[in-house]
Amino acid sequence: MISRSRLDDTDFQIAMLDAKLFELRAHEEQVSSMLSEIVKKRRALEDERAQLEESKVAINRLPNELLVQIYHHILDASPPIDSDIRVDSIPLRLSHVCRRWRDVAIGTPRLWQRIILHPLDMSNCMLTRRSSMEFFARSNGQPTEVYFNSAAKGGHWTAWPATRDDQLSLARSSSLSPSATAPVEICCPTSGHVLSSFPSITVLDIHSSGAIIFETSWFLGQHYPSSFRTLEHLSLSLADCTPGDVINLHTVLLRLRQPENVPDEKTRFPLLASIHLTDIPVTAIPLCRLPSLTSLSVEFTVRFDRARHFPFDFLLVFRLARLLYCAPNVERIALLNAGPVYNVPLDRDVDSDAFWANDAAWKQGPLRFAPITLVSLLEFEYTGIEPQGLYHFLSFFPSPALRAIDVQIAEMNALGFPLTGPQTILLDVLPPGDGALSYLTIPHLHILRVEVTYSEGLRGPFLRLVFPALEHLTLVNTNLCPRTVLLHAGHPNVGHPVRVTQTLPPLLRPDSIFRDPRLPRLRTLSLTAFALEAEHAQTLLAYAPALRRLACDIVLGAGGFLSALQHGPPFVCPQLSAVELWGCDDVSVVELRAAVERRCAAAAGAAQSNTVMGRAIKPLKRVKGVPVQIPSPMTPGSAPVAKVAKVSVTGCKLILEDAARAMERWGVEVDWAAGVTAEPSA
Secondary structure, three states: OOOHHHHHHHHHHHHHHHHHHHHHHHHHHHHHHHHHHHHHHHHHHHHHHHHHHHHOOHHHHOOHHHHHHHHHHHHHHOOOOOOOOOOOHHHHHHOOOOHHHHHHHHOOHHHHOEEEOOHHHHHOOOOOOHHHHHHHHHHOOOOEEEEEEOOOOOOOEEOOOOOHHHHHHHHHHHOOOOOOOOOEEOOOOOOOOHHHHOOOEEEEEEEEOHHHHHHHHHHHHHOOOHHHHHOOEEEEEEOOOOHHHHHHHHHHHHHHHHHHOOOEOOOOOOOOOEEEEEOOOHHHOOOEOOOOOOEEEEEOOOOOOHHHHOOOHHHEHHHHHHHHHOOOOOOEEEEEOOOOEOOOOEOOOOOHHHHHOOOHHHHOOOOOEOOOOOOOOOEEEEEEEOOOHHHHHHHHOOOOOOOEEEEEEOOEOOOOOEOOOOOOOOOOOOOOEOOEOOOEEOOOOOEEEEEEOOHHHHOOOOOOEEOOOOOEEEEEEOOOOOEEEEOOOOOOOOOOEEEEOOEOOEOOOHHHHOOOOOOOOOOEEEEEEEEOOHHHHHHHHHOOOOOOEEEEEEEEOOHHHHHHHHOOOOEOOOOOOEEEEEOOOOOOHHHHHHHHHHHHHOOOOOOEOOEEOOEEOOOOOOOOOOOOOOOOOOOOOOOOOOOOOEEEEEOOOOOOHHHHHHHHHHOOEEEEEOOOOOOOEO
């Protein structure tokens, strides 16, 4: 047992130790405070030193205003938003360079203008995802670009509200699709839409299922939010769709637009400059005045079956006509496998404005209607069309200012329907002129590019069109893939598939392609993947006296051009200065050098010819009603011969590099490359 005195002594010692510990803790706190202050001062000095070091770099001496301008240029030069990304990475990368760049980036609202929505944002009718909200907050009310891409399939659905008749109609439409997806009920939103969260939108790009597209179209048509008054670019695309999805969407959009088929006099989209629709019918665009629209693109990637999907109500020409009438200033149109179906006659005796001023022309499909003149149209791209499709379009929509046409002629089957793209039915409902085959003159067309898969595709499209001012002509055969065929009966390996080389189709005579083959202003001629007879080559050059550039890409018989060029004086195409050959395996270096040498030798001044290799080229008779704007190109002695200044040779087996470069001694620029060529047979 411990005595009382001993316990008192222990308590005293503990008290003494506590006093010392308290003193040490106080000293420790004092030292820690001093150390923290020292560390703070050290870090401040290090930051100041780092800033001085950074100031030695030129870009870090720029004021913030210039740095903001650099950010703007980076944003303007950036590629379009990728459909697979979830957030715009450009502002994030700029804000992670250094502290100063981050501060400037966060304070630059335009840098955060591209907002990518999440499915939760769409379903909740408001911004939900954190990144979306953060981008929206940092944009600080600036005009924004809104993107949404959903991989979810919308399936087949019915519209709201669904009457019995509508349900039956949609059921029939849904049955056109082989998809086994169960119908999904969709209703028009009654509370709000996520797009109403944005005070102003410049770009709206939606790639999603039919339900989202329907709701977006409904919101565009039923509301007049101020955010759309700044809209400049609209892109709608139907994801993972079938023909039944397109028809269903068109059906519900028709019923959605039924109360307001007549265009609204209000300008809902005063700044809208471009519309791009992919697998979306034009009925998705509300009928209203579009004074700023300059570019319209409609594309269908799904294949329609004429036997099951006829009559293609969403492709009828009057639906496109109503939209174009609302956009009088359109400058570029692209119809990519998108019809239209010309199912009604054209009435040229009716004034266009008077016709469309009648509400009945909008509410019901007209039995005939007046042409709509597109006074501002400069470029036209048209693919998947029948041979007479271009003539029909330019008859329904005269385009006096048209400068460039790019067409792709669809290959036709035995019944006269295209083998690829939407199988539309084309009725020749245009009245002929004066009892003869009517034709159209495109007075200002400078560029014509044509793609075909068979040579006969060139026979019909232009026999009713005249191009007096054509300067650049490109004819392309796109059917270069080897074919797989089954051996015929009697062969030892009958029934076995074999690979054969695709035969190049022959290029038709110029007078079998064009109504008037005389091309007096043609400066560039480019041919791809054709077999060319020597006589046709000579005739083609004789009809193009102003030709300056000749390009042949995988053309069998291109030597016919060279033979025609080397004979003279007088010479054909006296202004020719550039010859380009790609994959022309039958062209020999002897032919090429002979043509170039003769032209260079005659460059001092030789007249052009009205003969080719001694054979007279008779001028065609003047086409009735077509004015001849320049003198006949067949007059001898009208222009001196120009030297061939440049020759390009790529992948021509018979033209070796040393032999080609020998032409440089005549002052000719020679570009030679081995290349990789196909092996088509003649």
